[in-house]
Amino acid sequence: MSLQALQLSVELGLIYSLLALGLMISFRILDVADLTVDSSFTLGAAVSAVFAVGEGSIFGIPFASHPVLALVLATLAGAAAGLVTGLLQTKLGVQPILAGILTMTGLYSINLHVMGRSNLAVPADATVFEGIKALLGEEYGELILLLLIAAVLLAVVTLFFKTQLGMSIRATGDNEDMVRSSSINADFTKLVGLAIANALVALSGGLLAQYQGFADISMGIGMVIIGLASIIIGEVILGKKTVFRRALAAIVGAVIYRIIIALAMRINMNQNDLKLISAIIVTVAVAYPTVKHYVARKLKRKGKSAC
Amino acid sequence: MLTLEHLSKTFYPGTLNERKALTDISLKLEEGDFVTIIGSNGAGKSTLFNAISGNIDVDEGRVILDGKDITDLKEYKRARMIGRLFQDPLKGTAPNMTIEENLSLSYLRGKKRTLSFGIDKKDREFFRSVLSELNLGLEDRLTSKMGLLSGGQRQAITLLMATMVPPKLLLLDEHTAALDPATAEKILALTKKIVSENHITTMMITHNIKSALELGNRTIMMNNGRIILDLAGKERDEMTVEKLLALFKEKASEELDNDRMLLS
Numbered sequence: 001m002s003l004q005a006l007q008l009s010v011e012l013g014l015i016y017s018l019l020a021l022g023l024m025i026s027f028r029i030l031d032v033a034d035l036t037v038d039s040s041f042t043l044g045a046a047v048s049a050v051f052a053v054g055e056g057s058i059f060g061i062p063f064a065s066h067p068v069l070a071l072v073l074a075t076l077a078g079a080a081a082g083l084v085t086g087l088l089q090t091k092l093g094v095q096p097i098l099a100g101i102l103t104m105t106g107l108y109s110i111n112l113h114v115m116g117r118s119n120l121a122v123p124a125d126a127t128v129f130e131g132i133k134a135l136l137g138e139e140y141g142e143l144i145l146l147l148l149i150a151a152v153l154l155a156v157v158t159l160f161f162k163t164q165l166g167m168s169i170r171a172t173g174d175n176e177d178m179v180r181s182s183s184i185n186a187d188f189t190k191l192v193g194l195a196i197a198n199a200l201v202a203l204s205g206g207l208l209a210q211y212q213g214f215a216d217i218s219m220g221i222g223m224v225i226i227g228l229a230s231i232i233i234g235e236v237i238l239g240k241k242t243v244f245r246r247a248l249a250a251i252v253g254a255v256i257y258r259i260i261i262a263l264a265m266r267i268n269m270n271q272n273d274l275k276l277i278s279a280i281i282v283t284v285a286v287a288y289p290t291v292k293h294y295v296a297r298k299l300k301r302k303g304k305s306a307c
Numbered sequence: 308m309l310t311l312e313h314l315s316k317t318f319y320p321g322t323l324n325e326r327k328a329l330t331d332i333s334l335k336l337e338e339g340d341f342v343t344i345i346g347s348n349g350a351g352k353s354t355l356f357n358a359i360s361g362n363i364d365v366d367e368g369r370v371i372l373d374g375k376d377i378t379d380l381k382e383y384k385r386a387r388m389i390g391r392l393f394q395d396p397l398k399g400t401a402p403n404m405t406i407e408e409n410l411s412l413s414y415l416r417g418k419k420r421t422l423s424f425g426i427d428k429k430d431r432e433f434f435r436s437v438l439s440e441l442n443l444g445l446e447d448r449l450t451s452k453m454g455l456l457s458g459g460q461r462q463a464i465t466l467l468m469a470t471m472v473p474p475k476l477l478l479l480d481e482h483t484a485a486l487d488p489a490t491a492e493k494i495l496a497l498t499k500k501i502v503s504e505n506h507i508t509t510m511m512i513t514h515n516i517k518s519a520l521e522l523g524n525r526t527i528m529m530n531n532g533r534i535i536l537d538l539a540g541k542e543r544d545e546m547t548v549e550k551l552l553a554l555f556k557e558k559a560s561e562e563l564d565n566d567r568m569l570l571s
Contacts, residue, residue, distance in 0.1 A: 167404070175401040182416055183417055
């Protein structure tokens with residue numbers, strides 16, 4: 001793998017690392033498989049693209065464009081999507097998985113409305129990367145910006161989960177009974193957690209749209225699994241002892257995932273098979289403890305009958 | 308301190324499984340009262356606690372705590388005033404968080420959770436000092452994960468968490484039943500100490516009739532969702548386990564006869 005190809009994978013990995021970070025919050029900290037992600041990723045991309053492209057209107061409201069503003073709005077849109085899923089779960093009593101699927105399905109239509117069509121190109125000079133390249137150099141500008149964003153968010157997420165509110169959110173995923181008896185409103189902590197998680201996911205989508213130069217209605221499909229695979233790969237390497245480790249694992253895992261995929265494409269693997277491979281990675285990782293237990297018991301029995 | 312007025316609760320009303328869990332329960336507790344509650348399984352003891360803590364909504368009646376009607380208050384809001392321990396020692400603590408994080412969560416009981424840092428140096432010192440009073444050597448393990456501790460240690464910390472900010476009412480739901488006898492004894496002694504030091508109004512469910520009579524200043528017996536016996540003062544002082552058991556049989560069968568009469 002050439003150095004240039006490696007840099008490209010790392011850059012993509014850093015963009016996807018925000019997605020993994022968001023999923024780490026919902027899947028690992030809140031302990032819900034939040035399927036909103038598939039659409040909030042696209043929502044982030046759509047909002048980011050629309051507001052980066054130029055003057056225009058959304059739902060008939062005119063606006064002026066700016067690539068950074070576009071990313072901020074993408075993040076807020078993601079938080080709103082997370083709030084919707086959270087409200088479905090807490091206030092309306094919809095099961096967590098179904099709540100995510102409902103928001104995801106509904107958002108598909110909204111994403112189309114936001115973009116006005118199913119695919120929207122973003123010219124290179126309308127992105128945050130253009131400005132940063134002018135500032136930091138053509139070659140490493142993008143990499144430095146993305147590293148910086150990932151590092152800042154790693155610090156913010158780690159520190160946030162040490163605050164009183166952050167600890168309450170962690171406790172909600174760990175033992176909801178205890179949370180309620182500590183006079184914490186578990187509905188509120190779930191809402192905040194899901195909003196933050198999807199804000200990160202949407203920022204990830206928003207950055208990707210500006211990085212690759214387009215937003216596409218189907219770009220979010222399978223993102224949950226890609227994010228989970230990244231988290232699991234990272235945890236194998238870094239463990240999950242502290243929140244910092246977990247957050248770092250999500251970021252490192254996302255980068256490694258992209259490198260693996262780049263390698264797979266080099267040996268001419270069909271790109272359409274990547275989703276299947278991601279699904280298998282997640283299945284193996286989730287099933288591993290059960291299978292290990294099963295095998296250990298079988299071996300034990302064999303050993304007994306032998307003597 | 309606590310007044311219960313005509314509490315009633317029926318589960319699955321109008322179905323074959325209809326079950327009257329609480330029937331017209333009225334009770335008045337003075338400040339500093341320590342009431343032990345006994346009764347067979349299904350008598351409605353835990354349902355009574357659920358009704359007081361807001362875990363279930365009652366069909367009828369009011370719950371008044373410290374002069375305030377809390378009948379329609381949500382569980383997490385009542386938790387500002389009510390501490391509760393369960394039989395399962397795993398229920399009261401978050402296993403994947405550290406001891407100090409668990410303590411700090413309950414230390415903030417009743418306050419707004421903000422973005423300021425959860426634990427500072429002063430908190431840590433305070434946690435260390437309250438932990439050392441447990442005599443379990445936990446004061447040096449502030450950053451250990453809760454899940455690594457034994458059931459007894461976790462229940463001791465849960466007790467600490469429920470009382471660190473003294474609640475107006477402490478509900479103990481067989482909180483030593485899942486522990487080995489020696490540990491149970493320790494936790495009971497600790498309960499006694501904390502409750503009397505902080506003068507906390509307490510209700511304790513137990514299946515151990517001996518400790519029901521030894522601890523506290525009042526004992527009530529429940530059967531079929533009703534309070535069938537309320538002992539205090541001299542009558543309670545003179546009560547023995549044997550006498551109480553005999554009384555229970557008598558009262559419970561009376562109830563049974565009443566039911567039969569109603570049915571026939």
